[in-house]
Amino acid sequence: MSEFLIKNGYVYDPSQGINGERHDIAVKDGKIVESASSGATVIDAKDKAVMAGALEIHAHIAGPKVNVGRWYRPEDKLFHSYKRGESTRIEGGFSIPTVFKTGYEYARMGYTFAMEAAMPPLYARHVHEEIHDTPIIDEAALPVIGNNWFMMEYIKNNEIENNAAYVAWLLRQTKGYGIKIVNPGGTEAWAWGLNCLTIHDPVPYFDITPAEIITGLIQTNEFLGLPHSVHIHQNSLGLPGNYTVTLDTLKLAEGHTAKNRFGRKQVMHSTHLQFHSYGGDNWGNFESKAREVMDYVNRQENITIDTGNVTLDETTTMTADGPFEHHLHGLNHLKWANVDVELETAAGVVPYIYSPNIKVCGIQWAIGLELALFSKDPMRTFITTDHPNAGPFTRYPRIVTWLMSKKARDDQIKAFKYSDKVVDATEVASIDRELTLYEIAAMTRAGPAAALGLSQNYGGLAPGMNADIAIYNFNDETTDPAAIEKAYGNVAFLFKDGKICVRDGVIVDPGMKHTFWVDVKVKENKQVMHDVREKFLKYYSVNEGNYLVPESYAPHQHVIALDATQ
Amino acid sequence: MNTVTLTVKQQPEIILEADCITPDSFAGKTAAEIEKLPVYQGKQNCTLGDYFKVAGKAGSTPAETQIIVNGDCSRVKYIGMKMSAGEVVVNSSTDMYTGGWMKGGKLVVNGNVHSFCGLGMEGGEFIINGNAGNFLGASYRGDWRGMQGGLIRVKGNVGSDIGTFMNGGEMIIEGNADIHIATHAEGGRIVIKGNVNRRIGGQMVKGEVIVFGTVNVMMPGFHYNQDVELTVDGVTAMFQEYNGDLGERHPKRKGEPVYGKLYLKK
Ligand SMILES: [Zn+2]
Numbered sequence: 001m002s003e004f005l006i007k008n009g010y011v012y013d014p015s016q017g018i019n020g021e022r023h024d025i026a027v028k029d030g031k032i033v034e035s036a037s038s039g040a041t042v043i044d045a046k047d048k049a050v051m052a053g054a055l056e057i058h059a060h061i062a063g064p065k066v067n068v069g070r071w072y073r074p075e076d077k078l079f080h081s082y083k084r085g086e087s088t089r090i091e092g093g094f095s096i097p098t099v100f101k102t103g104y105e106y107a108r109m110g111y112t113f114a115m116e117a118a119m120p121p122l123y124a125r126h127v128h129e130e131i132h133d134t135p136i137i138d139e140a141a142l143p144v145i146g147n148n149w150f151m152m153e154y155i156k157n158n159e160i161e162n163n164a165a166y167v168a169w170l171l172r173q174t175k176g177y178g179i180k181i182v183n184p185g186g187t188e189a190w191a192w193g194l195n196c197l198t199i200h201d202p203v204p205y206f207d208i209t210p211a212e213i214i215t216g217l218i219q220t221n222e223f224l225g226l227p228h229s230v231h232i233h234q235n236s237l238g239l240p241g242n243y244t245v246t247l248d249t250l251k252l253a254e255g256h257t258a259k260n261r262f263g264r265k266q267v268m269h270s271t272h273l274q275f276h277s278y279g280g281d282n283w284g285n286f287e288s289k290a291r292e293v294m295d296y297v298n299r300q301e302n303i304t305i306d307t308g309n310v311t312l313d314e315t316t317t318m319t320a321d322g323p324f325e326h327h328l329h330g331l332n333h334l335k336w337a338n339v340d341v342e343l344e345t346a347a348g349v350v351p352y353i354y355s356p357n358i359k360v361c362g363i364q365w366a367i368g369l370e371l372a373l374f375s376k377d378p379m380r381t382f383i384t385t386d387h388p389n390a391g392p393f394t395r396y397p398r399i400v401t402w403l404m405s406k407k408a409r410d411d412q413i414k415a416f417k418y419s420d421k422v423v424d425a426t427e428v429a430s431i432d433r434e435l436t437l438y439e440i441a442a443m444t445r446a447g448p449a450a451a452l453g454l455s456q457n458y459g460g461l462a463p464g465m466n467a468d469i470a471i472y473n474f475n476d477e478t479t480d481p482a483a484i485e486k487a488y489g490n491v492a493f494l495f496k497d498g499k500i501c502v503r504d505g506v507i508v509d510p511g512m513k514h515t516f517w518v519d520v521k522v523k524e525n526k527q528v529m530h531d532v533r534e535k536f537l538k539y540y541s542v543n544e545g546n547y548l549v550p551e552s553y554a555p556h557q558h559v560i561a562l563d564a565t566q
Numbered sequence: 567m568n569t570v571t572l573t574v575k576q577q578p579e580i581i582l583e584a585d586c587i588t589p590d591s592f593a594g595k596t597a598a599e600i601e602k603l604p605v606y607q608g609k610q611n612c613t614l615g616d617y618f619k620v621a622g623k624a625g626s627t628p629a630e631t632q633i634i635v636n637g638d639c640s641r642v643k644y645i646g647m648k649m650s651a652g653e654v655v656v657n658s659s660t661d662m663y664t665g666g667w668m669k670g671g672k673l674v675v676n677g678n679v680h681s682f683c684g685l686g687m688e689g690g691e692f693i694i695n696g697n698a699g700n701f702l703g704a705s706y707r708g709d710w711r712g713m714q715g716g717l718i719r720v721k722g723n724v725g726s727d728i729g730t731f732m733n734g735g736e737m738i739i740e741g742n743a744d745i746h747i748a749t750h751a752e753g754g755r756i757v758i759k760g761n762v763n764r765r766i767g768g769q770m771v772k773g774e775v776i777v778f779g780t781v782n783v784m785m786p787g788f789h790y791n792q793d794v795e796l797t798v799d800g801v802t803a804m805f806q807e808y809n810g811d812l813g814e815r816h817p818k819r820k821g822e823p824v825y826g827k828l829y830l831k832k
Contacts, residue, residue, distance in 0.1 A: 072708065073708055074706070074707045074708040075705075075706050075707070075708045075709035076708075078706055078709075083609070333815065334710060335708075335710070
């Protein structure tokens with residue numbers, strides 16, 4: 001394999017505390033190395049920022065509900081499709097891009113890893129088929145477990161070890177990476193036409209509360225020592241006044257300690273917090289509670305969060321939070337799709353337009369930015385759009401620009417139809433903070449890598465780590481918002497595993513992607529295997545034998561093997 | 567106003583997609599530059615000059631540009647798409663998507679248009695001096711934004727599904743219409759001087775449909791309200807007013823529900 005020497009660049013690597021100093025980076029055989037030989041190809045990075053490849057911690061980019069979005073929204077592709085390039089396939093779609101466009105667009109922005117945030121276990125094969133077809137970026141998927149019948153029964157009976165054995169079995173069956181919780185209990189309640197709007201609302205029939213589910217799953221996660229913590233989409237998403245539910249949920253992490261061999265410190269990752277930081281009790285007096293939420297997050301060190309920034313676009317919302325999508329459809333009357341996934345979960349899909357002419361959308365935009373701007377620890381605060389829910393991930397360059405430039409924020413506030421009302425309901429207009437490239441690198445590289453338990457190989461530029469390197473045409477001197485946005489959206493170079501995959505924003509190599517999953521060895525558990533057999537016979541529409549995702553669905557897999565028998 | 571004349575010199579092998587035939591893309595260009603504009607035949611990239619002889623010179627803005635198209639364009643799609651100003655006159659029939667997403671100006675087709683014409687139209691005037699196919703002034707497949715504004719006038723008959731998801735503007739059909747008129751509409755007005763087959767206003771929330779001729783079968787979701795006198799396209803007459811679709815949600819204004827309106831000439 002080829003050798004490279006990246007010279008003269010400004011390096012931003014929070015994992016090593018390197019803040020914009022000039023460092024040469026040497027690459028050999030897919031890894032970063034101490035030094036290069038004289039035969040190495042020299043890449044001149046003068047005046048450019050050099051960072052590790054970025055990691056997406058939460059996006060909906062593969063699987064059945066993404067595909068429902070694709071097939072029921074042909075209009076999303078209408079004016080957003082591009083013909084094939086020299087080394088790319090046809091690219092289509094804006095908020096629900098094709099798998100090819102998904103891989104290319106992440107790579108053009110400097111991303112080399114993405115987590116599919118909600119894999120319905122029963123449809124894991126579909127998720128892996130799409131992951132396999134998404135070029136360049138490495139990926140993993142989180143099976144949704146927060147409304148699973150097995151889990152609710154084990155946790156109700158306080159059987160954490162049995163639940164852990166079941167989760168280990170499920171991760172192996174689905175080639176999953178960790179524990180995703182979506183509207184705990186509420187999605188099961190939705191099958192009864194109900195919801196759980198606080199963490200103490202009991203789930204019908206199972207008679208367990210969201211608080212018990214979350215706590216039980218934190219214990220399960222740490223019992224198994226998984227690389228990632230529980231990853232939670234909280235109850236009461238998107239409703240005015242929900243910040244109290246959010247704080248109640250975050251407090252469930254108190255007293256728990258991360259137990260794992262990956263250097264992960266958090267026991268809870270709270271996702272798309274923008275949707276959960278709402279004050280007021282109706283859309284008229286709707287306001288930001290980002291400060292209250294971040295005050296708690298800043299103090300509580302065993303929590304990580306991602307923002308879920310609203311990008312002010314027409315997009316497609318999709319979530320395993322079935323009741324929320326029904327609620328949203330009632331608000332905007334646009335087409336609604338809903339699926340029930342047997343014993344496991346559900347999903348809903350509704351298009352949504354975050355219009356700068358609507359007050360609430362302006363406030364949501366402000367809340368997402370406030371979360372990042374109020375953060376005292378960029379290593380625990382990550383940038384997402386909950387793609388495609390708050391907007392497409394392809395808007396990261398614009399979000400980074402808003403975070404790095406007060407002028408860019410002020411220009412957007414001025415452009416709102418109801419700027420005064422947005423300013424009154426939020427604090428964004430009075431925040432002077434402009435994030436530095438070092439902080440952006442923490443929020444998009446070193447931070448998410450640590451939270452996912454991947455910091456040994458990802459998110460940094462130390463010798464021995466993967467040679468996933470993004471080189472951008474900007475540095476800390478760049479202040480023009482348009483220049484920041486353009487540079488972040490079109491990497492000068494992207495190295496993936498030591499190979500140049502993007503040059504000047506153009507894909508030049510399809511890369512060699514890997515699918516990550518976690519295989520945990522647990523003590524033989526006859527009880528759990530009996531329960532699995534029984535539930536498949538009694539309730540599932542498929543046979544147990546047809547549930548497994550075979551090797552052929554993830555031919556380029558990277559298995560993280562764990563032993564939880566001790 | 568400057569005039570650019572296009573004359574068909576060669577029929578395309580498969581249907582030609584020519585969304586560049588608009589005052590917006592011609593404005594400020596010479597004939598030679600216009601000949602170089604891209605058109606598509608399937609996955610092949612071609613130029614307008616491969617299929618049309620171009621004469622004259624465009625104005626400096628779309629509003630100062632008139633385009634006259636001569637020759638058989640019945641296999642040319644997307645003429646006038648997204649045009650914002652100026653004028654296009656086609657002395658022929660045209661294929662699908664003519665006048666799609668039009669924003670302003672005037673588009674005249676001296677012939678028939680195929681289906682999916684005037685989709686999502688926002689403004690301007692679209693005159694069809696022949697017949698139109700299905701989905702005239704409707705939304706694109708999957709979309710909920712049909713005709714939003716402007717005027718479509720058809721001298722002849724139209725097919726089915728006109729004004730699906732229409733929510734603004736006016737469509738005047740001087741001949742007859744087939745099934746499915748203003749399905750899912752949330753605004754706008756459709757006038758049909760001739761007869762309608764059936765299914766007017768299915769799942770209609772708001773908007774108006776006015777029929778001068780007969781209706782084969784009425785929708786069960788429309789109920790008679792009152793007789794009213796209306797002046798429609800210069801004609802004053804008495805109409806029976808129906809409210810509907812009663813099976814659909816309806817917004818309220820001053821506490822009263824707002825219905826879709828169907829007017830049948832007495
Ligand atoms: Zn999500």
